[in-house]
Amino acid sequence: MRRWDVYRGRRFGGGRLPSILLAAASVLFLLFLVLFFTLPGYLVYSKDGVKLDLPMLRTEETAAAEEETEQNAETVVEAAAELRYQNPDYSSLNMAATANLGIVQSIYVPYEYMNESGLTKAVARARELDVKGLTMEVADESGQLLWVSETKTARDYALGGTLDLKKNVEELKSQGYRLTAVVSCCVNNLLVSRNPTWALQVGNGIVYSDQRGAWLDPWNSRVRQYIIDLTAELMDMGFDEVVLNHAEHPNAQVLYTRTMSEEMSREACVTNFSIAVRRGVQETIDRTGANLSAMLDTDTLNNAAIDNGQNLSYMLQVYDRVYEYTETYQEANLVIALHVDSTERFVPVISWTFPGGSWAENYFESGKR
Numbered sequence: 001m002r003r004w005d006v007y008r009g010r011r012f013g014g015g016r017l018p019s020i021l022l023a024a025a026s027v028l029f030l031l032f033l034v035l036f037f038t039l040p041g042y043l044v045y046s047k048d049g050v051k052l053d054l055p056m057l058r059t060e061e062t063a064a065a066e067e068e069t070e071q072n073a074e075t076v077v078e079a080a081a082e083l084r085y086q087n088p089d090y091s092s093l094n095m096a097a098t099a100n101l102g103i104v105q106s107i108y109v110p111y112e113y114m115n116e117s118g119l120t121k122a123v124a125r126a127r128e129l130d131v132k133g134l135t136m137e138v139a140d141e142s143g144q145l146l147w148v149s150e151t152k153t154a155r156d157y158a159l160g161g162t163l164d165l166k167k168n169v170e171e172l173k174s175q176g177y178r179l180t181a182v183v184s185c186c187v188n189n190l191l192v193s194r195n196p197t198w199a200l201q202v203g204n205g206i207v208y209s210d211q212r213g214a215w216l217d218p219w220n221s222r223v224r225q226y227i228i229d230l231t232a233e234l235m236d237m238g239f240d241e242v243v244l245n246h247a248e249h250p251n252a253q254v255l256y257t258r259t260m261s262e263e264m265s266r267e268a269c270v271t272n273f274s275i276a277v278r279r280g281v282q283e284t285i286d287r288t289g290a291n292l293s294a295m296l297d298t299d300t301l302n303n304a305a306i307d308n309g310q311n312l313s314y315m316l317q318v319y320d321r322v323y324e325y326t327e328t329y330q331e332a333n334l335v336i337a338l339h340v341d342s343t344e345r346f347v348p349v350i351s352w353t354f355p356g357g358s359w360a361e362n363y364f365e366s367g368k369r
Helices: 017-042 060-080 116-129 152-156 165-174 189-194 221-237 266-288 312-318 332-337
Strands: 043-046 049-052 105-109 133-139 178-184 201-203 241-245 291-295 322-325 346-350 359-361
Touching: 105 116, 116 133, 152 221, 165 178, 165 221, 178 221, 221 241, 221 266, 266 291, 266 312, 312 322, 312 332, 332 346
Parallel strands: 105 133, 105 359, 133 178, 178 241, 241 291, 291 322, 322 346, 346 359
Antiparallel strands: 043 049
């Protein structure tokens, strides 16, 4: 049989094509791997989108601009390592909402009496005096909140309580009560114990504390945000007013959690803290119509030589009202001297009552209960 007479099967044109295709596919796959692992380093993300920045495509102008940008960034980082605060002039502050405040008269309910029995007694006392107001201490120096707070810090450090405060607020509001919440802000034993990095210190990592408790740093931005979050949450819950207790600086030399470029006065610290909180909750205030107030030290209202950072004039420019634990009413004289209506903006927490002015009767501490 001749070789050319042997059946060899049907041939297709380009018999080597499969081999070529396989080789090409391999090359493309290798190229894909190279690009996959190298290109992400050359992708630049910005507000204008994503672009590919390969070194071989750069011009001299582009390289020079990038070098300048990197130098500027290094300068910013270096400057940010030290916070630069200055002692400002707060005399032109005008943040307090003082129009149509009105007189407030209420029964003061201390933290330890904030339960079903205590609230029942407070309501009974309010009816006896024919007043429609309750001032409730919902967070004291212990740092343990009475209610289950949804704020991030309260969740992260398990600071919440078990009281169904929202339900209580709704019931009391339905009966026509005006409700005020009192919150300890810079004295907080529980939060300091669970995160001492937010606390004032005396050196060597030792947290500062006094007879009132352990102190958080008023300069710390996370501390401020926590107070802002708590205040906004209470206002949204239905409270007509939130009073910040211990919005002050301890009368002691302490170390802050932030490095300062220069020594700052305690007055600047407390005023700056107050302004930051006010700004942080202003949207909530505008939306709910709630008031933001502060509990002041007795010596502050007596104009005594105390250095806790509370300047009465500045406090009245930031906070709508000022409260005070006292047994007299003489502190109102200093408020009046600042041309402020003491009947609406000064609220003494006292064990007795009087007509024609604002007060919160400390019924549970007066022995009348």
